[in-house]
Amino acid sequence: MTAALLEIENVHGYYGKSHILQGVTLEVRAGEVVTLLGRNGAGKTSTLKSISGLLSPSAGRVRFAGTDVTGWRPHRIAQRGLALVPEHRGIFGLLSVEENLRIAERKGSPWSLKDVYRIFPRLEERRRNGGGQLSGGEQQMLAIARALLNAPKLLMLDEPVEGLAPVIVDEIVDQIRKIRATGIPILLVEQNLAVCTELADRHYILELGRVVYHGTHDEFAADEATKDRYLGVKAH
Numbered sequence: 001m002t003a004a005l006l007e008i009e010n011v012h013g014y015y016g017k018s019h020i021l022q023g024v025t026l027e028v029r030a031g032e033v034v035t036l037l038g039r040n041g042a043g044k045t046s047t048l049k050s051i052s053g054l055l056s057p058s059a060g061r062v063r064f065a066g067t068d069v070t071g072w073r074p075h076r077i078a079q080r081g082l083a084l085v086p087e088h089r090g091i092f093g094l095l096s097v098e099e100n101l102r103i104a105e106r107k108g109s110p111w112s113l114k115d116v117y118r119i120f121p122r123l124e125e126r127r128r129n130g131g132g133q134l135s136g137g138e139q140q141m142l143a144i145a146r147a148l149l150n151a152p153k154l155l156m157l158d159e160p161v162e163g164l165a166p167v168i169v170d171e172i173v174d175q176i177r178k179i180r181a182t183g184i185p186i187l188l189v190e191q192n193l194a195v196c197t198e199l200a201d202r203h204y205i206l207e208l209g210r211v212v213y214h215g216t217h218d219e220f221a222a223d224e225a226t227k228d229r230y231l232g233v234k235a236h
Ligand SMILES: Nc1ncnc2c1ncn2[C@@H]1O[C@H](COP(=O)(O)OP(=O)(O)OP(=O)(O)O)[C@@H](O)[C@H]1O
Pocket: 015, 018, 020, 038, 039, 040, 041, 042, 043, 044, 045, 046, 047
């Protein structure tokens, strides 16, 4: 079996006195796309934050690429190659698309501007536009492209298609598939079940800050009862 690139073991986390993460355990192996599912407020974003150092775990371990990074500051974790693309996309509205990309370029990165334009041709078309002039879908593409330029060993995407039109959703799913084909593993938080089942090798479901289900793509696809119970999705 392939060794896990990311291992989260029994992670607990608080916002003030609220015990939000109550022992989350999951792993992502080399080359995998893994989804983290669950209803609103289940703790998906908080799990990504606890991995990337934005929420310091009160207990448990986060191991990444063989190193225990629990409690490290976000920038140190990012330097190790763990990239988080948050739901609110953090791009610079006053800079052009290309400037947004240029400031994310990194010496020695296997990813060049040309490589990201190959995956996101729309960004090349819009390269002189201001970041603030982009549509929601284009902003999402720009945020992912910026993360790629940083040469991530693992990409974490928080609801990349939320609120986007179906045609843009399809485009982004296709782009994520292309990124996956380059070998970069992805941890994907997503509510859109069709997107998840299309992309993922394995799934975890969170409820009240705990993992209540995990299974492979095939197991999950066949398990209507689980989908109904934890996600409120009726079989059809
Ligand atoms: N900064 C914060 N301060 C206090 N409570 C928070 C904070 N952020 C999130 N929470 C609470 O923590 C719980 C988990 O939130 P989280 O955002 O991780 O859930 P989620 O599964 O990502 O849901 P959603 O899809 O709604 O973002 C929720 O009850 C939420 O209200």
